[in-house]
Amino acid sequence: MYKKEKTEKLKSNIKYLIKSRGETQISLCSSSGLTRTTIYNILEGRVVNVQQSTIRKISDFFGVSYKEIETVDFEEREVIESSVSLLGNMNPAAVPIIKENSLVQSLDKRIGELVATHPLTYFFGTACNLIGVLLENEIKGVNESGDLLIVKKGLSNSNKEKLVYDKTTKGLFITTESCCCSDEVLVIGEIVEERFNG
Template identity: 75%
Template sequence: MYKKEKAEILKGNIKYLIKSRGETQLSVCNASGLTRTTIYNILEGRVVNVQQSTVRKISDFFGVSYKELESVDFEEKELIESSISLLGNMNPAAVPIIKESLLVQNLEKRIGELSTIFPLTYYFGTACNLVGVLLENEIAGAYESGDLLIVRKGLSNIGREKLIYDKKTKRLFVADEEYSHPDLIFVVGEVIEERFNG
């Protein structure tokens, strides 16, 4: 690509990113450590060969690839991406459905193996390491027998509702606080979707 063409793409991208991200030339300068003259000269097309260190500082500030900053039209790219429904074009995740009574003895198995043993449901969204837990007992104040919980296995975000197995009562319960009693409880994972029976 010719230097002049690169400089034009760079100039257009910086103008677009400043405008679309709610920034100003001054905020870019202050945060990236560049002088106002440098930014001004690029935006006015006075520089044909912009130093790589300058391009990197600008790309780091906006969180984009420095190579793309000189070669891809960001306005066009984001316009195309915004017109594509990400959820509409995703493949759903296959989620094995495990009955509550079979949950504990099967939790150490990998999702791929569980998917070959148990019936499947599908989760539409970005996720991995999911299991469906089919409740056979009521969880007081929350769920009834027959409800299905889609759970991301393992430890999860603080403050998110977790499905927890009580080793003493051999029953499941939900809580959003942190528990650290591995001898008494076992955290199944984070509840990311609820499907109520009927």
């Protein structure tokens, strides 16, 4: 019975986190390395005993505690925390800072791994799958070397600013066009905050 309760809690937390963080099952799968079948089976209640490595990948993606995702009701807790204080009571998210020259090699690594190997900054707000990109070259007319861009990793179909890597020039640029990875470009993700050097 205990395993079934944990699986139910995991299922409801995944559903809540996907909805509240503006994610989709596809973004969860592509960023965490899990298959759509795995996520589908968990959400449909077809799995009684979810592998620990799967739980860790899901909790890493959302930036939540691996232990709590099976035992705590996140929706209930966040409602309570946000109603206790006008400013909320959210801990800042740790964001790994990646230098521009090692950005492309770092993209396939999970946030949990990057946090352990890179310097950190903090982001105050609802966040998951964030990286800090430390610019070493200017982005003409927009950002200078030394600026830090907080980026939500992965593809985005919104019209917000996106950081994109041009494989031909080996440089970064910013666009609001919807674009996807191709032989010419690699979409780093949506810019959620800019911190200017100086």
